[in-house]
Amino acid sequence: MKKLSSANLITVLLLIVFFISLIVLEQLIAPTDRMNMLLVSLRQGSIFALLAVSMNLLNGFTGLFSLGHAGFMLIGAVTYAIFSIPLAYRDMVYLYYDYVIKVSFPEIFGNLLGGPGMMIGVLISIILAGLVTALIAFLVGLPVLRMRSDYLAIATLGFGEIIRAIIMWQGMGRITNGANPLRMFTRTDSFNITIGGYTFGLITFTLALLSAVGIFIILLLVTSSYGRAFKAIREDEIAAEAMGINLFKHKQLSFCISSFFAGTGGALIAIFMGTVAPIQFRAAMTYEFLLIVVLGGIGSITGSILGAMLFVFASMWWLRGLDSGAFLGLERITIFGVNLGEQVFVSGFRLVVFSVIIMCVVLFFRRGLMGDKELPYYVDKIRSKFKPTPKAGGVDA
Amino acid sequence: MPDNVLRLEDLTMQFGGVVAANNVSLEVNKGEIVALIGPNGAGKTTAFNCITGVYEPTNGRVSLNGEVIAENYPQGKMKELYKGENKGKYTKTVKLTPDKITYRGIARTFQNVRLFKALTVFENVLIAKHMRAKQNVFSAIFRLNHREEKRMREEAMALLVEQNLEHLKDHIASSLPYGLQRRLEVARALATGPSLLLLDEPAAGMNPQETQEMAEFIHQIRDRYNLTILLIEHHMGLVMQISERIYVLDFGKMIADGTPDEIRANQRVIDAYLGVADDAED
Numbered sequence: 048m049k050k051l052s053s054a055n056l057i058t059v060l061l062l063i064v065f066f067i068s069l070i071v072l073e074q075l076i077a078p079t080d081r082m083n084m085l086l087v088s089l090r091q092g093s094i095f096a097l098l099a100v101s102m103n104l105l106n107g108f109t110g111l112f113s114l115g116h117a118g119f120m121l122i123g124a125v126t127y128a129i130f131s132i133p134l135a136y137r138d139m140v141y142l143y144y145d146y147v148i149k150v151s152f153p154e155i156f157g158n159l160l161g162g163p164g165m166m167i168g169v170l171i172s173i174i175l176a177g178l179v180t181a182l183i184a185f186l187v188g189l190p191v192l193r194m195r196s197d198y199l200a201i202a203t204l205g206f207g208e209i210i211r212a213i214i215m216w217q218g219m220g221r222i223t224n225g226a227n228p229l230r231m232f233t234r235t236d237s238f239n240i241t242i243g244g245y246t247f248g249l250i251t252f253t254l255a256l257l258s259a260v261g262i263f264i265i266l267l268l269v270t271s272s273y274g275r276a277f278k279a280i281r282e283d284e285i286a287a288e289a290m291g292i293n294l295f296k297h298k299q300l301s302f303c304i305s306s307f308f309a310g311t312g313g314a315l316i317a318i319f320m321g322t323v324a325p326i327q328f329r330a331a332m333t334y335e336f337l338l339i340v341v342l343g344g345i346g347s348i349t350g351s352i353l354g355a356m357l358f359v360f361a362s363m364w365w366l367r368g369l370d371s372g373a374f375l376g377l378e379r380i381t382i383f384g385v386n387l388g389e390q391v392f393v394s395g396f397r398l399v400v401f402s403v404i405i406m407c408v409v410l411f412f413r414r415g416l417m418g419d420k421e422l423p424y425y426v427d428k429i430r431s432k433f434k435p436t437p438k439a440g441g442v443d444a
Numbered sequence: 445m446p447d448n449v450l451r452l453e454d455l456t457m458q459f460g461g462v463v464a465a466n467n468v469s470l471e472v473n474k475g476e477i478v479a480l481i482g483p484n485g486a487g488k489t490t491a492f493n494c495i496t497g498v499y500e501p502t503n504g505r506v507s508l509n510g511e512v513i514a515e516n517y518p519q520g521k522m523k524e525l526y527k528g529e530n531k532g533k534y535t536k537t538v539k540l541t542p543d544k545i546t547y548r549g550i551a552r553t554f555q556n557v558r559l560f561k562a563l564t565v566f567e568n569v570l571i572a573k574h575m576r577a578k579q580n581v582f583s584a585i586f587r588l589n590h591r592e593e594k595r596m597r598e599e600a601m602a603l604l605v606e607q608n609l610e611h612l613k614d615h616i617a618s619s620l621p622y623g624l625q626r627r628l629e630v631a632r633a634l635a636t637g638p639s640l641l642l643l644d645e646p647a648a649g650m651n652p653q654e655t656q657e658m659a660e661f662i663h664q665i666r667d668r669y670n671l672t673i674l675l676i677e678h679h680m681g682l683v684m685q686i687s688e689r690i691y692v693l694d695f696g697k698m699i700a701d702g703t704p705d706e707i708r709a710n711q712r713v714i715d716a717y718l719g720v721a722d723d724a725e726d
Contacts, residue, residue, distance in 0.1 A: 264585060271584040272574050272593060275563075279571045282560035289496065289554075291546035291575030291636055300581060419562070 054423035054430070061422075062259075069255055073248035084364045090254045091363065094315045095355035097258035099339040100265050100348050101308035106337070107346040107419075108269050109301040110281030112200045114333050115187070118207030119306045121328035122183055123176040123313025125214055128229035128323045129222065130172045136231040143227065144220040153233040162240075169233055173257070173314040180310025181303045183210070188302045192295060195284075204330060215325045228324040235318055254315060261308050266348055268304065277301050342408055344415030349422040354415070362401055369397040447474040448510070449640050449672040450495070450550075455504035456528035457490050457696075464490040466696040467504075467529045472640070477666060477673045479683045481707075482693035483717050488676045489555060491693070492642055496552050497542040503528055505538075508640065512538050513545055547575055551638035553629045555645050555676075561618035565609055565628055568617050569600040572635035600635060606668070607631040623654050627661070634669060641665075643675035647682050655679055659686050680718070684708070692717065 069089065076082050098120065105113050133154045137146050152175075153168030160167065191202045213219060215226040223229075238253040239246050268274055276297050279287040288294050317323045335358070343354025368374035369392050378388025385391065408416070417425070450472040457465040465487035472478045480488050493499040494514060495506055502522055506514040515538040518526035540548075560568050573596040579589040587593075604610045609631060612620065617628060626646060633641060646662065647655045659682050666673055677683050683690065684704045692700040692707060694716040700707060707713055 267585045267587070268581075271587075272570075272577055272579060272589075272596065273581055273584050275567055275571050276574045278563060278567075279560050279574075282562055283558050285498070285542075286554070286558040286560065287571070288542040289546060289552055289558075290572045290632065291543045292571070293541070293543045304581075 054426040057426050058423050069252045073251050086251050088360050088364045090251050092356040092359040093255040093258040096352040097261045098312035099336050099351040099355045100262050101305045102336045103340045103351045105305040109277040113203040114200050115203035115207035117328045117332035118210035119180050119309040120313030122180045123310030124317040124323045126176040126179045127172050127314035127317045128232045131232040147221045176314035177307040177311040181307040184303050184306030188299045192298045228322045230322040344417035346419035347417040350417030366397045370394050449474050451507045453505040454530045456502050458502040470691050477687050479687035479690045480676050486693040487696040497540050497545040549639040551633035551636045552642040557625045559617040566613045568632050569635045572632050640672045647679045
């Protein structure tokens with residue numbers, strides 16, 4: 048293995064600090080605290096980061112403009128839910144259908160091995176969610192990946208919606224519960240560890256860790272020989288093919304792996320939200336991830352992570368006051384007889400402000416926050432500013 | 445089999461009603477440098493694209509080292525539209541995608557340089573090594589193939605050193621000057637480990653000195669890598685200097701073939717392409 052460069056080392060250290068602080072924060076902040084929003088945002092942010100990175104693998108690294116992400120997430124979320132609702136609760140969930148799948152992995156392993164067994168069962172369900180999604184992506188890919196650019200986008204958009212329609216279809220009700228939400232499946236509480244009457248909250252940490260593992264695998268993929276082949280396809284399909292790269296095989300590979308992580312991310316979303324309602328996984332959800340990818344930088348993994356965090360924090364937490372009539376004390380101001388708090392900061396205004404911010408980012412950071420560079424590159428750049436050497440600033444070749 | 449590396453038999457490529465290459469036959473022997481010349485639109489690049497699998501010929505056969513890599517006959521709508529000759533001579537269909545043909549040992553460069561522009565010089569060459577690697581996606585992700593990866597990197601680096609491009613290793617391909625981009629494209633093609641190299645206008649847009657360097661370069665790589673080379677070129681000075689045999693295309697038809705001296709003296713070639721003999725020296 049290669050030795051880590053110092054910039055990479057700093058990045059790894061930052062990550063370790065981040066994860067330790069996640070554990071510490073969760074012990075300090077009570078669920079009723081106002082600051083609990085921080086934890087919730089961190090949880091959702093890490094899951095969104097995995098989903099954004101998986102979309103970036105397809106759109107940014109392989110150059111396949113695909114818009115079917117929400118559909119694949121839904122498959123993952125539904126698969127996870129189906130295989131982890133305890134059997135005793137199934138009658139309450141499947142109110143209108145006779146359920147056919149009678150397996151609950153967290154229950155099976157929980158009974159077998161106790162507390163840690165639940166965790167293993169959850170992991171198996173998550174991986175199964177990814178595999179099912181990848182399998183369906185493989186089938187969708189057979190016709191769709193023969194198209195290029197805009198046509199591919201339209202076709203995947205269509206397939207995303209078709210997947211949702213099929214899952215909501217009554218005929219599938221005995222498996223997917225039709226249009227009704229799936230709930231009561233194993234949730235985040237099983238991540239907490241109780242020792243001697245004291246419960247260690249590890250929900251945020253575990254969700255972030257699972258996402259990080261997925262992101263790390265994608266990182267290893269894009270830096271491998273296959274990742275280079277994907278980039279070659281993005282740069283020039285004809286030249287890539289002339290270099291002996293089988294276009295269809297590699298596109299299919301990228302599509303399936305991206306969908307695998309969309310599926311596992313969908314399962315994590317299910318764990319995070321507690322219910323899976325297919326109606327939420329509309330094309331609009333895909334656009335959120337597209338936005339994150341563009342915001343962070345197409346072709347940058349750390350960019351997608353940063354974009355996901357900023358997106359979630361801004362829309363879930365920082366700008367929340369804009370909808371509920373209180374934002375940085377601005378609600379007291381009255382302009383031209385219009386009171387901001389009562390007449391402007393009403394439901395929906397958050398999205399208006401958010402859109403303006405995004406427009407500014409896209410206008411002024413045309414290639415996203417990170418371009419196609421990764422964090423270690425910027426660490427190096429910042430360090431060279433502090434240590435003025437003749438070579439300073441010469442890194443951007 | 446004779447030592448034909450490449451053999452085109454009655455190759456016809458028809459787009460709708462337009463016959464871009466008509467009944468083209470040619471042979472390239474092992475170790476030769478052969479040029480394909482002709483006015484614009486004569487079907488030279490079309491022939492290249494048929495050889496490399498980008499196009500599927502309408503009729504005819506292409507074989508590499510005695511193995512058929514492309515064969516077709518007019519089918520479907522083409523049955524009625526077909527205007528070429530030798531209808532009914534071929535009855536099989538062999539179709540290989542460009543990547544499979546590259547795998548069998550034909551590498552090519554493009555008329556308008558097609559590098560992986562946003563990637564570095566080193567990555568451009570390294571990508572060509574991907575094809576022959578034995579790894580699978582799993583072993584690549586979990587770095588179980590690090591020995592193979594290391595070998596790929598060493599081979600790519602060695603090639604860059606041989607081509608005097610190693611100092612530009614980390615430069616972005618699109619930032620190189622034009623002449624070097626062409627050199628890099630050839631280096632990238634060499635990295636696929638070819639036995640036959642197809643060069644599409646390697647000296648296009650080059651000044652006389654660069655052209656002279658290109659001529660030496662082509663000779664050099666032929667000897668160094670035991671290559672057989674087929675090239676398309678408009679630069680008559682270069683063609684006459686380096687090629688051992690020349691084929692001349694005009695309006696899709698092969699009008700002459702022979703040594704440079706024979707071609708220079710051929711009246712049909714002069715009429716169709718070279719013009720007055722004095723200009724041919726340019």
